[in-house]
Amino acid sequence: MPKRISDAEYRTRFFDDLVVGERFESYWSRIDADEIVRFASEFDPQIQHLDEEGAKASRFGGLIASGAHTFALWARLNIEVNGDVAWIAGVGFEHFRLPNPLRAGVDFQARSELLAARVSGSDPTRGVTTHLHSLWTRDGLCLFTAESIALVERRAN
């Protein structure tokens, strides 16, 4: 009798299914000034994230999202982009940059590219991936970029 494959397995992309060079883009998203202020009030209470008038007088010339908020918004879009991958755990990021601040009412999109993939030397049931992740505006402004290293399950044979 052939091995039953569950719906979950059909939907999940294992390490062995990933192709170096594969690229994905998320839908376009957007936040308003209230969301910027609400997040910053809880996590990053600095004037450029809290108050439009105060932010105008700052070097940023207007309200900008906390970098932690930009990162959280990327995380949400990355679930759309790479949520079907059989992640074990993220190891971390290198070259984590926030080159331009996110402002209210500006559309942004997550993009990802699989830069490298190798079977783990210490545990050949796992794969190790390197992705280039980024967040862009329609005007081509990069808001976030980082290289992530992560562990991914291999397909059971």
Place this chain on the structure above:
Amino acid sequence: MPKRISDAEYRTRFFDDLVVGERFESYWSRIDADEIVRFASEFDPQIQHLDEEGAKASRFGGLIASGAHTFALWARLNIEVNGDVAWIAGVGFEHFRLPNPLRAGVDFQARSELLAARVSGSDPTRGVTTHLHSLWTRDGLCLFTAESIALVERRAN
């Protein structure tokens, strides 16, 4: 007549006031399961962040905070630790790691150490700093670590 120094200048630590090797610790903080679920519902809707029962069945053995949540909580504590520094802007992070997950009801503390500081070559009115940032539990478990590069204002002479 001597130059007047405003209260803000008294309170602010400029690049020239920073001492390589200086270390700071924040107060101890803590979050509950509701906060983990609320953050994840908005930014990182994965089972290990959303549902105690589902998370118990996962490889994590229980509810854990989203990495984006852990990072945002670090940002909040870092304002206490380094909020008096005359930051111009953060450049980014290297070696961004989340070696252990944050769980509900566990005390955590931010720590920072100034690893390096130099005057900017391209703009000598600015300083460039490298900090080692981290988040720890009372049991000595590291939840987050990263090296940040940032620009800091020099004291006007």
